[in-house]
Amino acid sequence: xxxxxxxxxxxxxxxxxxxxxxxxxxxxxxxxxxxxxxxxxxxxxxxxxxxxxxxxxxxxxxxxxxxxxxxxxxxxxxxxxxxxxxxxxxxxxxxxxxxxxxxxxxxxxxxxxxxxxxxxxxxxxxxxxxxxxxxxxxxxxxxxxxxxxxxxxxxxxxxxxxxxxxxxxxxxxxxxxxxxxxxxxxxxxxxxxxxxxxxxxxxxxxxxxxxxxxxxxxxxxxxxxxxxxxxxxxxxxxxxxxxxxxxxxxxxxxxxxxx
Amino acid sequence: xxxxxxxxxxxxxxxxxxxxxxxxxxxxxxxxxxxxxxxxxxxxxxxxxxxxxxxxxxxxxxxxxxxxxxxxxxxxxxxxxxxxxxxxxxxxxxxxxxxxxxxxxxxxxxxxxxxxxxxxxxxxxxxxxxxxxxxxxxxxxxxxxxxxxxxxxxxxxxxxxxxxxxxxxxxxxxxxxxxxxxxxxxxxxxxxxxxxxxxxxxxxxxxxxxxxxxxxxxxxxxxxxxxxxxxxxxxxxxxxxxxxxxxxxxxxxxxxxx
Numbered sequence: 001x002x003x004x005x006x007x008x009x010x011x012x013x014x015x016x017x018x019x020x021x022x023x024x025x026x027x028x029x030x031x032x033x034x035x036x037x038x039x040x041x042x043x044x045x046x047x048x049x050x051x052x053x054x055x056x057x058x059x060x061x062x063x064x065x066x067x068x069x070x071x072x073x074x075x076x077x078x079x080x081x082x083x084x085x086x087x088x089x090x091x092x093x094x095x096x097x098x099x100x101x102x103x104x105x106x107x108x109x110x111x112x113x114x115x116x117x118x119x120x121x122x123x124x125x126x127x128x129x130x131x132x133x134x135x136x137x138x139x140x141x142x143x144x145x146x147x148x149x150x151x152x153x154x155x156x157x158x159x160x161x162x163x164x165x166x167x168x169x170x171x172x173x174x175x176x177x178x179x180x181x182x183x184x185x186x187x188x189x190x191x192x193x194x195x196x197x198x199x200x201x202x203x204x205x206x207x208x209x210x211x212x213x214x215x216x217x218x219x220x221x222x223x224x225x226x227x228x229x230x231x232x233x234x235x236x237x238x239x240x241x242x243x244x245x246x247x248x249x250x251x252x253x254x255x256x257x258x259x
Numbered sequence: 260x261x262x263x264x265x266x267x268x269x270x271x272x273x274x275x276x277x278x279x280x281x282x283x284x285x286x287x288x289x290x291x292x293x294x295x296x297x298x299x300x301x302x303x304x305x306x307x308x309x310x311x312x313x314x315x316x317x318x319x320x321x322x323x324x325x326x327x328x329x330x331x332x333x334x335x336x337x338x339x340x341x342x343x344x345x346x347x348x349x350x351x352x353x354x355x356x357x358x359x360x361x362x363x364x365x366x367x368x369x370x371x372x373x374x375x376x377x378x379x380x381x382x383x384x385x386x387x388x389x390x391x392x393x394x395x396x397x398x399x400x401x402x403x404x405x406x407x408x409x410x411x412x413x414x415x416x417x418x419x420x421x422x423x424x425x426x427x428x429x430x431x432x433x434x435x436x437x438x439x440x441x442x443x444x445x446x447x448x449x450x451x452x453x454x455x456x457x458x459x460x461x462x463x464x465x466x467x468x469x470x471x472x473x474x475x476x477x478x479x480x481x482x483x484x485x486x487x488x489x490x491x492x493x494x495x496x497x498x499x500x501x502x503x504x505x506x507x508x509x510x511x512x513x514x515x516x517x
Contacts, residue, residue: 054392055391080396090388094386095389096389
């Protein structure tokens with residue numbers, strides 16, 4: 001593959017739900033091995049953007065290239081092959097309640113790749129160890145775990161099949177600051193060890209600064225700023241400044257209705 | 260007048276669109292049956308859950324249905340001295356109609372609701388999206404095993420319901436109404452034809468498919484957290500119950516209509 005070809009290239013991406021346009025012409029690229037973090041307020045379309053790349057939602061216009069190849073409108077068999085490149089950590093962890101923890105981690109290996117259960121269990125326990133969880137946790141059900149442990153299991157599941165691209169949807173939301181930092185460290189460690197490309201969405205600026213090589217800000221369906229993580233404080237972009245400093249006054253107006 | 264016609268037209272188009280979505284969903288679910296990967300363990304688990312654990316509720320309703328049927332038909336037939344037809348009426352009613360319909364409605368309430376709640380919860384907590392990202396087709400993994408389990412399990416449950424229902428009628432007939440046990444059984448056997456049982460089992464297969472389809476469809480399309488899951492559960496039970504009764508009429512017409 002050409003070294004200059006971005007791992008992910010999105011051009012003119014548009015997605016609406018009824019009359020509401022959520023993504024309004026997104027243009028963004030992510031290089032091989034790069035960690036891109038997309039920030040933005042709630043309801044600005046961050047999750048929709050990731051779901052479009054994953055093929056869980058179908059955009060109305062635009063293109064999404066992975067390794068230089070168009071992924072919108074590909075056949076089901078090609079989509080299945082594409083999925084093997086992806087790992088995803090969902091905001092609420094999205095662990096399967098009916099399965100034990102190790103079965104959750106090994107799910108993609110057993111069901112998706114047809115790996116033998118014993119072999120998949122060995123890999124699942126290795127991945128659990130990589131996120132700081134012992135083998136005894138593997139025998140528990142997700143409902144028996146704390147929120148932080150569930151996020152760690154979800155991270156282990158996301159990296160179990162050693163994907164080329166990992167998506168993180170609000171990885172630290174709902175966690176205390178210490179556990180959030182633990183998750184951030186694990187994300188950095190796992191992504192570096194795999195040499196994977198990472199795309200994260202968050203409104204946690206501490207997390208964004210820590211895990212990002214590059215940050216982009218999404219507002220009203222458009223990328224209003226993007227640049228290296230180190231430059232975010234000197235962006236001189238009013239949207240970014242308001243968001244980073246958490247000010248109520250500024251160009252971003254929250255939709256608050258009188259009760 | 261035009262407003263009224265427009266509303267009728269819009270409702271009819273809405274009905275056609277909903278029917279199309281439902282048929283499309285069923286076809287997508289069944290399409291996975293013709294190529295791997297298959298999930299036999301999940302199909303077996305669904306069969307056990309849908310069949311074995313429904314035995315008590317189906318058995319109880321069947322026995323009381325058979326008992327009431329014997330009592331009511333005796334009361335009615337006694338008015339024109341046709342009490343001897345009680346055994347025949349019980350066995351034909353149970354095998355042709357009441358066995359499959361009662362079992363279908365009971366399973367719709369017990370299993371259809373649970374399916375909608377389980378799949379609905381998976382939908383609103385992103386577990387279905389997680390399946391897709393783990394290279395697993397939710398239709399193959401969630402929908403197809405339930406559709407097959409419904410198709411296979413309900414006829415087996417109805418065999419049990421038929422036996423228990425007829426036994427309920429026999430108990431009331433011989434213990435309470437004073438029929439001779441041997442002549443009751445002879446009457447039961449004499450007028451029962453293979454087609455009576457087969458038609459009931461075909462109905463059961465269709466009803467099982469309807470229950471599973473409604474549970475999966477409404478669960479899969481649930482939105483909006485706990486409230487959405489609750490609505491999906493209600494829709495699954497109500498729509499399955501109505502469709503079972505509609506399908507029962509159509510199948511009865513197909514089997515026995517003139």
